[in-house]
Amino acid sequence: xxxxxxxxxxxxxxxxxxxxxxxxxxxxxxxxxxxxxxxxxxxxxxxxxxxxxxxxxxxxxxxxxxxxxxxxxxxxxxxxxxxxxxxxxxxxxxxxxxxxxxxxxxxxxxxxxxxxxxxxxxxxxxxxxxxxxxxxxxxxxxxxxxxxxxxxxxxxxxxxxxxxxxxxxxxxxxxxxxxxxxxxxxxxxxxxxxxxxxxxxxxxxxxxxxxxxxxxxxxxxxxxxxxxxxxxxxxxxxxxxxxxxxxxxxxxxxxxxxxxxxxxxxxxxxxxxxxxxxxxxxxxxxxxxxxxxxxxxxxxxxxxxxxxxxxxxxxxxxxxxxxxxxxxxxxxxxxxxxxxxxxxxxxxxxxxxxxxxxxxxxxxxxxxxxxxxxxxxxxxxxxxxxxxxxxxxxxxxxxxxxxxxxxxxxxxxxxxxxxxxxxxxxxxxxxxxxxxxxxxxxxxxxxxxxxxxxxxxxxxxxxxxxxxxxxxxxxxxxxxxxx
Amino acid sequence: xxxxxxxxxxxxxxxxxxxxxxxxxxxxxxxxxxxxxxxxxxxxxxxxxxxxxxxxxxxxxxxxxxxxxxxxxxxxxxxxxxxxxxxxxxxxxxxxxxxxxxxxxxxxxxxxxxxxx
Amino acid sequence: xxxxxxxxxxxxxxxxxxxxxxxxxxxxxxxxxxxxxxxxxxxxxxxxxxxxxxxxxxxxxxxxxxxxxxxxxxxxxxxxxxxxxxxxxxxxxxxxxxxxxxxxxxxxxxxxxxxxxxxxxxxxxxxxxxxxxxxxxxxxxxxxxxxxxxxxxxxxxxxxxxxxxxxxxxxxxxxxxxxxxxxxxxxxxxxxxxxxxxxxxxxxxxxxxxxxxxxxxxxxxxxxxxxxxxxxxxxxxxxxxxxxxxxxxxxxxxxxxxxxxxxxxxxxxxxxxxxxxxxxxxxxxxxxxxxxxxxxxxxxxxxxxxxxxxxxxxxxxxxxxxxxxxxxxxxxx
Numbered sequence: 001x002x003x004x005x006x007x008x009x010x011x012x013x014x015x016x017x018x019x020x021x022x023x024x025x026x027x028x029x030x031x032x033x034x035x036x037x038x039x040x041x042x043x044x045x046x047x048x049x050x051x052x053x054x055x056x057x058x059x060x061x062x063x064x065x066x067x068x069x070x071x072x073x074x075x076x077x078x079x080x081x082x083x084x085x086x087x088x089x090x091x092x093x094x095x096x097x098x099x100x101x102x103x104x105x106x107x108x109x110x111x112x113x114x115x116x117x118x119x120x121x122x123x124x125x126x127x128x129x130x131x132x133x134x135x136x137x138x139x140x141x142x143x144x145x146x147x148x149x150x151x152x153x154x155x156x157x158x159x160x161x162x163x164x165x166x167x168x169x170x171x172x173x174x175x176x177x178x179x180x181x182x183x184x185x186x187x188x189x190x191x192x193x194x195x196x197x198x199x200x201x202x203x204x205x206x207x208x209x210x211x212x213x214x215x216x217x218x219x220x221x222x223x224x225x226x227x228x229x230x231x232x233x234x235x236x237x238x239x240x241x242x243x244x245x246x247x248x249x250x251x252x253x254x255x256x257x258x259x260x261x262x263x264x265x266x267x268x269x270x271x272x273x274x275x276x277x278x279x280x281x282x283x284x285x286x287x288x289x290x291x292x293x294x295x296x297x298x299x300x301x302x303x304x305x306x307x308x309x310x311x312x313x314x315x316x317x318x319x320x321x322x323x324x325x326x327x328x329x330x331x332x333x334x335x336x337x338x339x340x341x342x343x344x345x346x347x348x349x350x351x352x353x354x355x356x357x358x359x360x361x362x363x364x365x366x367x368x369x370x371x372x373x374x375x376x377x378x379x380x381x382x383x384x385x386x387x388x389x390x391x392x393x394x395x396x397x398x399x400x401x402x403x404x405x406x407x408x409x410x411x412x413x414x415x416x417x418x419x420x421x422x423x424x425x426x427x428x429x430x431x432x433x434x435x436x437x438x439x440x441x442x443x444x445x446x447x448x449x450x451x452x453x454x455x456x457x458x459x460x461x462x463x464x465x466x467x468x469x470x471x472x473x474x475x476x477x478x479x480x481x482x483x
Numbered sequence: 484x485x486x487x488x489x490x491x492x493x494x495x496x497x498x499x500x501x502x503x504x505x506x507x508x509x510x511x512x513x514x515x516x517x518x519x520x521x522x523x524x525x526x527x528x529x530x531x532x533x534x535x536x537x538x539x540x541x542x543x544x545x546x547x548x549x550x551x552x553x554x555x556x557x558x559x560x561x562x563x564x565x566x567x568x569x570x571x572x573x574x575x576x577x578x579x580x581x582x583x584x585x586x587x588x589x590x591x592x593x594x595x596x597x598x599x600x
Numbered sequence: 601x602x603x604x605x606x607x608x609x610x611x612x613x614x615x616x617x618x619x620x621x622x623x624x625x626x627x628x629x630x631x632x633x634x635x636x637x638x639x640x641x642x643x644x645x646x647x648x649x650x651x652x653x654x655x656x657x658x659x660x661x662x663x664x665x666x667x668x669x670x671x672x673x674x675x676x677x678x679x680x681x682x683x684x685x686x687x688x689x690x691x692x693x694x695x696x697x698x699x700x701x702x703x704x705x706x707x708x709x710x711x712x713x714x715x716x717x718x719x720x721x722x723x724x725x726x727x728x729x730x731x732x733x734x735x736x737x738x739x740x741x742x743x744x745x746x747x748x749x750x751x752x753x754x755x756x757x758x759x760x761x762x763x764x765x766x767x768x769x770x771x772x773x774x775x776x777x778x779x780x781x782x783x784x785x786x787x788x789x790x791x792x793x794x795x796x797x798x799x800x801x802x803x804x805x806x807x808x809x810x811x812x813x814x815x816x817x818x819x820x821x822x823x824x825x826x827x828x829x830x831x832x833x834x835x836x837x838x839x840x841x842x843x844x845x846x847x848x849x850x851x852x853x854x855x856x857x858x859x860x861x862x863x864x865x866x867x868x869x870x871x872x873x874x875x876x877x878x879x880x881x882x883x884x885x886x887x888x889x890x891x892x893x894x895x896x897x898x899x900x901x902x903x904x905x906x907x908x909x910x911x912x913x914x915x916x917x918x919x920x921x922x923x924x925x926x927x928x929x930x931x932x933x
Contacts (some may be wrong), residue, residue, distance in 0.1 A: 020586055029592045489609055489694050489713035490721070496617055497690035501683050501839070504663075508801040508835030511664045511746070521671050524830055535741060542754050549757040552915070556764045558721065559922075563771040566929050574930055578923075585919060588911075597911045599904030 003067040008055055008069055011048035015084075015114045018044025019107035026103025034102035035095040038088050041106035045085040045113070052077055059479070065185065066124040070479035075472055076120035076252045079332060083245045084113040089338045089451050091237040093347040098146055099235060105145055109241060112138030116249035123260055125174045125184040128253055132170070132217070135249055136163050137227055139242065143234040143393060155233025162216065162226040172212025176206030186261030193264040207262065207269070214257075217250035218306050221279035228287075231299035236346055239295055240339030241301040244332045251309055251328060258316050259480040266316055267464040273314035274405045281307025281412040289419045294342050294352045297419065298335070301378060304416060305331055311409050312393050315400035321477035322470070323393035329469055330377070330385035330462045337455035338374035341367050344452075348442050354423055364442035368427050370452045377459050379420040380413045385462035392470070544596045548588075555584045612712050616693050624845035625655045631892045638896040659838065667834040670740065677739035682836045685732035685843035688725040689850065695721055696779050696853050697861045698875035710863075710877060711780065718779040719767055722854065726763070726809065729847065730756045733811075735839075737828030748827025751817050751903060758910040759808035759815075765918030766802040769795055769925040772856045783862030790861035793927075797921045799859045801914055807853040808910070810844065813895035817903050852887035856880055 006013070022041050026034060049192060052074065060069045088106055095102045117135030122128040140163065144156020178184050180199040181192040212223060219227040231239045257268055284304030291297040307330075312324035345360070346352050361368040377384035390413060398406050432439075444452075462469055562569075562577050591597065620745055629644065629652065636643025644651035695718040699710035715721055730753055737749020773791055774782040785791075792799045808815040819827035829840045856862055860883045863876030871878055901909070 020583065023590060024586065487713070489613070489912075490691065490715070492609065492613055493691045493694035493712060494687065496613055497687040498683075500617065500621070500690065501686050502905070504835055504839065508663055508667055512666050512834050513664075514666060520666075520668060523670055523672055523740070524744070524825070535738070536743070536746060538750060542750055545754045545758060546851065548911075549761065552761045553757075553764075556768070557759065559768055560771065560777075563736065563768045563922075564775060564777060564928070566772050566926055567775055577926075581919065581923075583918075588915065593914065597908050599907060 008060055008062060010051040010057065012114050012117055013042060014048040014051060015110045015117075018047075019110040019114075022103050022107045022110070026101075026107075029103070030099075035092040037103050038092040038095070038197060041110060042085050042088045044110060045081050045088065049078065049081045049085075052081065065187070066127045067118075068123045069119045069121055071472075071475040072252075072256065072325075072477070072479040073117075073121040075329075075476035076248065077117045078119075079248060079329060080113050080116045080245055083241065083248070083332060083336065084109055086336050086340070086451060086455065087237050087241045087245070088334075089447060090240070090343050092126065092356075093445065093448070094236055094343055097347060097350075098149075100147070101145070105142065105235075106230070108138040108142050110239075112142070112241070112245065116245055116252075119249050120252040120256065120260070123186045123256065125177070125186075128257075129167075129171060132249070132253065133167060135246060136167065136217075139163070139238070139246060142238045142241070143230055145238065146235050149233075149234040152235065153233075155230045157231045157232075158226055166213045166216030169216070173206045173209025173211075173213060176202050176209065179433065180206060183327070184218075186257060189261040190264060193262075197305045207265070210257070211269075211273075214250055214254050215276070218247050218309075219303050220276050220306055220310060221283055221303075223277075224280065224283070224303050224306075227303055228296050228299045231302075232293065234341065236295070236343045236352075239299070240336060240343070243298065244335050247306060248328050248332060251306075251313070251324065253320060253327050254313055254317070255324065256480065258313065259321065260422060263316075270314050270316075270400070270402070273310060274402055277307045277310035277314055277332065278405065278408045278412075279307075280304070280310060281409065284411050285419070288416070290420075291419070292354055294354055294357075294423070297354065297423065298338060298342070301420075302335065304412065305335075305378070307412070308390060308393065308409060311397050311405055314451050315397040315402060317396075317399070318477050318481035319396035319399065321480060322473040323389070323396040325473035325476045326462075326466070326469055327389035327393045329408045329473065330389035330459070333455055333458040333462060334374050334377040334385050336362075337370050337452065337459060338378065340448075340452055340455065341371045341374065344442075344444060344448050348444075354426050357423065357426040358430050359436055359439070360410070360427040362432070362437075362441070363439060364444065364451060366444065366452055368440065370425055370456045371427060373456050373459055375420040375423055377463065379417040381417070383460070383463050385459045385466075388463050388466050541596075541599065544591075548591055550598065551584065551587060555581070601834065607757060609712065609902065610709055612710075613694070614711060616681065620690055620693060620846055623849050624842045625659065625669070627845045627849065628655045628658070628841065630888075631895070634889065635823070635896050638893070655901060662838040663835050663836075665834040666847070667836055667889070668831075670742075670831055672741040673831065674739040674741065677735050679833075681732055681736035681739060682832070682839040682843075684728060684735060686839050686846075688728040689843045689846040692722050692725040692850055695779055696850070697783055697862060699874070700879050701718045702873065702876070709780065714778060714780045717777045719777050719782070719858075722779075722850075723764060723767065725762075727757075727760055730760075732735065732843065732888050733828040736832065740828070740831035742831050744825045744830045745828050748819060752811060752819075752828055753904065755815065755910075756809060758907060759805040759914075762801055762910060762914040762918045763805040763809060765915070765922055766795075766798040766805065767858065769798045769922045772922070772925045779857050779862075783857055783864065786861040786864055790864070792859040792861075795859060795921070795925065797917065798835070799923070800856075801918050801921065802855060802859065804914065805910075806855065807894065808906070810843075810847045810851055812848065812891055814898040814901050815906060816895075817906060835896075841868060848891055849888060852884040852891070853880070855887055856883040 018041060022037050022044075026037060029037065053068065056074065059071075062069065087261045088109055091105070095105060099105055112135045115136075115138065118131030118134065119128050122131060122287060134267075140156060140160045143159045145155050146152035174184065177189065180203040183189055183192065215221075215223040216226070217445055231242060234242060262269075262421070281304045284300045284302075284307060288297055288300035288304065291300060297411045309324055312320040312327070341351060345357070347357060357371075360371070373384060377386035380386040380390050393407060394406055397409075558580065559577070562573070566574065626769040632654070633651070635641075647653045647657045657896035669675060694712040695715045697709065697711040701709050733752035733756070734749045737745040737747075737752065737914075740746070769779060770782060770791060772794065774785040776782060776785070807813075811817075811819060819829070829837060832840065857880075861879075863880045865875070865879040867875045868878060
């Protein structure tokens with residue numbers, strides 16, 4: 001090991017340095033200026049992105065093989081940086097209204113991002129686990145960051161306890177797998193599986209525990225119960241970050257683990273994962289229909305989305321992997337758009353119920369437009385990212401011949417249109433009362449307009465002409481599967 | 484391992500010493516029951532309530548900070564022992580590590596973790 | 601291991617245990633005598649010639665007193681706590697060198713064992729010292745004891761950090777954890793010269809670690825009576841005393857070994873064979889005298905001053921000291 005490995009970790013180093021700088025500057029910033037620390041933090045994310053772009057196409061084993069930089073990790077690291085950038089840029093208004101300790105808020109977002117970037121690069125259980133903990137520790141604090149709100153504290157406590165519990169499951173699973181195969185490295189585990197196809201109960205239990213632990217992180221069906229409460233209680237930007245960043249990190253962990261380590265035994269698990277996928281999406285969609293709160297609705301909708309991505313995990317191969325990467329990218333852009341609308345709406349009105357959206361189209365055209373684009377995309381309507389990415393994912397999954405899985409996924413996708421349209425009905429059709437008609441139009445800050453438009457363009461771009469993203473996703477999946 | 488055996492011997496000797504002392508105390512000391520003798524001492528006042536009370540949060544902060552810096556110390560010890568041989572790069576690495584932790588100290592300081600109000 | 605070295609080991613262990621037993625007896629008496637002289641009193645002078653048997657009498661008295669366990673206490677923890685004080689204090693002696701290699705029938709070192717992680721072992725046992733006060737104070741279920749336990753716990757862990765940082769700088773100079781190697785490395789220059797700051801930090805932290813004046817807040821008689829061991833009686837009470845004095849002597853020995861060159865010194869005429877031991881003991885006993893002198897001279901600190909002194913002054917100084925030491929080491933090698 002020498003210094004040159006560090007050159008390829010420059011994006012991470014930049015993020016850590018930015019976070020510490022933000023915390024340090026926070027000491028000397030007057031309270032009313034603290035929310036503006038978002039701009040240096042976001043700039044740090046951009047600089048990190050620039051450094052990341054330099055290492056494009058580089059394949060490299062680092063730190064005794066614990067980390068591997070390839071197109072897969074590059075894809076996700078880029079994704080996480082994008083998420084961090086948009087979450088931070090979307091935050092200042094909310095932070096000004098609701099939160100103290102703004103410096104810590106932005107810095108911790110960056111730190112969690114560093115953890116997520118570590119997960120996707122690691123090809124070894126313990127490195128991945130430590131990175132996952134870095135993500136989670138940031139979130140434990142961030143979720144309960146609105147210290148004077150009971151809901152936020154409740155969410156923080158729930159997340160902490162369940163998160164610690166799931167980490168325990170994961171770690172126990174890792175130790176069992178280590179006990180069975182004698183290694184924590186994915187490649188070594190795969191090699192051990194080649195020679196000894198059956199490790200018996202210990203092995204099965206280990207994999208099941210790892211799946212359960214990661215199931216918590218991505219909020220898959222039996223382990224989803226923390227998600228709605230935490231999503232509802234957490235500060236809105238953090239809800240957005242959780243639903244996108246944390247989830248994508250969990251899936252990246254799963255995909256790399258299965259592709260590089262457990263691929264030889266994947267066939268034993270396909271049906272189980274498929275059943276979990278179906279239960280997850282069905283549950284998420286059915287419960288989402290009854291929601292009256294936008295945050296909760298988006299929480300259940302993101303549970304359902306996790307179900308769709310799990311379809312890809314159940315049918316894992318090179319094609320479904322690129323489908324999943326594409327879907328995660330599309331989902332990220334879409335969900336960020338939806339959440340940014342909710343954040344700005346909340347900043348202006350202090351409300352987050354679905355009813356409160358009445359007359360939105362009159363008060364702000366841009367908010368309504370982005371909301372419509374995002375929700376239609378989540379519902380999987382053609383022209384929008386959701387359709388294109390689901391199409392890729394499901395057609396790739398169809399090759400596995402798990403027809404019931406594909407059929408149920410498509411049925412669910414159609415089912416979900418209903419509740420997304422319910423929201424849009426409030427925004428467009430339901431008439432305002434006379435009193436409500438007097439309310440003035442919204443004035444969005446210019447950076448809000450810029451970010452919203454950017455995300456909308458991104459959603460439409462993925463939906464209409466996705467070849468750039470498809471190429472990137474395929475390059476990512478080739479990094480895992482070769483060819 | 485031979486150099487560790489004496490540690491075992493020393494520990495056994497220590498336990499033996501304590502055992503003998505306690506045994507002697509048990510044999511020599513009188514045991515007479517008295518209700519007053521068994522109450523909790525409170526300067527001659529009658530004691531009210533037990534001693535197990537809430538602990539001020541600042542002790543908790545101390546404990547957390549201690550854990551952080553104790554872990555720093557654990558990483559520093561092997562580094563310090565081989566400092567002459569490992570070269571400038573490892574030295575600089577450790578400087579970065581220490582400066583991050585030192586930032587933690589400054590952070591706790593600025594946030595008032597050491598103020599005993 | 602052959603029979604002779606086993607016997608040698610046992611003999612050395614026995615000697616150390618005897619020193620350990622005798623040390624509190626001697627030091628308690630010495631402290632009372634010295635304190636008396638400093639305060640223009642005579643100190644104990646009734647039992648035996650010049651009061652020499654005072655502490656023996658005290659020991660016998662404590663041994664024949666009833667050993668009371670309050671019904672309100674947590675019996676098991678209450679019972680175990682004194683053991684946690686005494687056992688680490690004895691075990692730590694097994695790595696302390698009293699003198700160089702000598703010729704007693706054959707080559708043998710005047711230490712029980714040369715552990716290659718000796719200083720780490722001492723520090724580890726030193727951190728066990730946190731448990732004794734906290735366990736005894738908590739289990740007593742008494743308010744004074746509770747406060748004493750909290751104070752002592754927070755104080756010991758805080759000063760342990762600075763103690764560790766000072767030791768780190770020593771390790772940087774010596775390049776080894778073994779106490780014997782550390783002493784050997786001071787053959788030409790005692791470490792107190794290049795490490796004067798570290799020496800001061802170590803002394804202050806050491807005094808605080810042993811809960812001695814002016815850092816004796818955990819057992820401040822005037823406010824919380826006796827702190828964490830207020831509920832203890834008889835032989836158990838004596839154990840806290842034994843542990844305290846043993847730890848003080850251990851700390852003096854550590855300063856001797858780490859900073860004052862251990863057994864290094866010119867050969868004393870007429871004492872050629874045991875010159876090293878004499879040097880070590882002379883240095884350690886001088887430091888013990890320093891302990892008593894401090895207690896007689898300095899008033900007790902306020903608790904907030906105590907803690908902020910550690911975290912705001914001593915800890916940054918310790919880090920600085922380590923940095924300077926390591927930079928010097930890098931430049932020098």
